[in-house]
Structures are given as C-alpha cells and as structure tokens.
Amino acid sequence: MHRPTLPALLALVLTGCAGIGTYRRTTVDPVAVIHGPSFDELAVSTDYGVVFLGRGTKSGRVEFSVWFADGENREEGVIEPVGGGLFATGAEILLPAVPLAYESPPPGSVVLVRGRREGQPFEVEARIAREPRVSGILLESSRELNALEDAELGSGVFVNVPGQELRLLGLLSGRLELDGRRYVTAVGPEDLWRLVVHRRNSDRPRRWVYREDIL
8 A cells, every 4th residue: 555755744744734824023033942840951943833842841831932033022821732742831022933844854964953051042053964764854873963961852854955944853852872873863743743733723813912122
C-alpha cells in the first residue's frame, strides 16, 4: 500500500489552512524563553504559536519572554500539547515570529542554532548530518555544539538562505552517539507539522487588544 510522503501530507494540511494571513514584525530574534515553575526553557515563536519541548512544564498557564526590537516583553499564555513531544502557547498580541521549514536541507548544509543564555542571545553554525537509523534532524558534532549545556536544549535550528526569510527547521533535543560518532539531535519537520494542524483555526479573526506597552 502506498503511503503519502511528508511533503504530500503537508500540502494537504496547508491546503486546509488556505487563507491564513500572517503578519510578521521585523524581528531580530524569534527565540523565546518559557518561565516554568522549576526552571526556564528555550522556545521559538512561529506563525503557529510559541513552540517548545515541555522539559520544565507541560500544562496550565505560563509566563514567557519574547524580544521585540526595543527589548524584552513578558507575556502569559496557556500551554497546549501539540503531539510528538512538542508543546505550544501564545499571547493576546502579535509576537515576533518565523515561518516553518517543511523539508530538511541535504547533508552538509549549514544551519543556524539560535538560543539565549542568561538572557543574552547566541548563535552557532552547524552542519546537517544523515544517519538512516535515526529520524528527525541530526547535526554534526562540533566544539561549539558540544559546549551547549542542557539549559540550551530547545534552541531553534534555522534555515538561513541569503535573500530569504529565516525559517525554523527544528528544536535541539539532545545528543546521540552511534558507531563512535557523535551527533546533536533536533525535533524536525517530521513533528513540527503537528503545530500547523493544531493551529489550523488561526485564521479566525483576532480580538483587538490595546496595551500601552505595545505600539
């Protein structure tokens, strides 16, 4: 029996979401920070919500930080399970956001890993690896990636093509060693598409919100 490919499934999903209008502010950093009850964790603000791994909190209301051009904003939202080990939240205002990348670049392609450490942004270049026994995104191990700590899990992995908009490919999820080779893993398009399905009703009119802290 023929099984539809991931791009075909995504085409069906996006067809069902036709007409969704997205408005994106000029953004320097789509990385967000979820403030859980035990510890903070990294997240990324996308067209379909703020997505994260749920390492620190998986339900209820949560505060999170996003960064506009003029600095940090604290927002509050409700955590929603998306599936595939992903969770999402959102705010009553439009947030800095990036679109999703639906296909992984070929092995050897350079991607950007972006996160925040003690409130300060960082960026690391990495290369896509391929291992038939592993699903999701694999990154070649490097000194810079190996220096990242557990607190940096959830950092965004971005496709950055010159002349095109930054797109989210995945979220750093852990480390892996196979046959003596080390990799860094990321949850990729195989699971991020769930975010599109979960937010398929995002074309509903948004309630106008006036806040003095947002111009």
